[in-house]
Amino acid sequence: MTATPAPGPGAPAAGAPAAGDFLRLDEQICFSLNAASRAFGGVYRILLKDLGLTYPQYLVMLVLWEHGELPVKKVGEHLRLDSGTLSPLLKRLEAAGLVRRERNARDERSVQVGLTEEGSALRERALDVPRRIAAATGADLEEIRALRARLDRLTAALDEAALTRAPGCT
Amino acid sequence: MTATPAPGPGAPAAGAPAAGDFLRLDEQICFSLNAASRAFGGVYRILLKDLGLTYPQYLVMLVLWEHGELPVKKVGEHLRLDSGTLSPLLKRLEAAGLVRRERNARDERSVQVGLTEEGSALRERALDVPRRIAAATGADLEEIRALRARLDRLTAALDEAALTRAPGCT
């Protein structure tokens, strides 16, 4: 086919890219983000292998180390994850002996998630993960902070946009 | 710069963050990235629903729209994806009638991926996706460009770090 309809770059003056160019630019915005996210995943995979954790499991452990026992709902709010993701993940952590799950006696709908001895102890071995990650980024703390702020603003804007287009909210 | 890049045990002196604090900071670096990536995913999911594409499928189409026919290997290089991800994805695109796959006669190991009529035609309907995404971010093009540059640097550093820790390369 040799379709390659990529329009010649000659048409637009500086500052007025053609619509076709946006199909490239577009790739770069979100694709860079996606690529960075997966690149982080690769480094975490290496560092967390010793601890027997995946990255999302590590995030759950971070939340529990920081806040102690929590209902599944709260864990999900901290991580922006729903029960469809958390339920099997928490079961795996339970099977690994790092986490306890028990129904709340007051409200039988709710499940409290807490750390086992072993889960609490694992924190010690995780302490140097952040430093090793920071080293891998090759960026200083200030740059990271600025980047984080930018990303959080972006996330907020995107969530907002998704909501206004959500079913019944036009 | 309160960081001590020295590999020694973090001295929890007052003023400098304790090691435990890094377990929070750490969450924020990569977690923000992850969250932003998923937030993008949510917006793309909405916009691409009309086109019958998922976001990774959309990325493949972008590559094909830009470059025309390519071997699977090249598609994977553009997107940083391996055959384990691409094979089933391309099969779905083929089943949807957007893509052709055929063995290269010169090298029977290689599979060429090209667009069908329908796949080429779909480009027209995708033209305004980037603009709508840009609108959803609420950011101007300059900010996006700066962010992208930062993320690409980060990705490169992380890939580098992952490589130096790769098997047999300590």
Next chain:
DNA sequence: CGCAATTCAATTGCGCACAACCCAATTGCC
């Protein structure tokens, strides 16, 4: 009190990401 609406967790189904493997075709070297 009784019934409807809400809330929370779990499950199911689909698709992506990646590691680990297999297989066929090709290339290099003798």
Next chain:
DNA sequence: GGCAATTGGGTTGTGCGCAATTGAATTGCG
């Protein structure tokens, strides 16, 4: 020519991420 090493796709298995559904428990309202 013959054989090992490499290359390119594919498959399998595990684990996330999300939508949609289910089901039980709780709450609210008349």
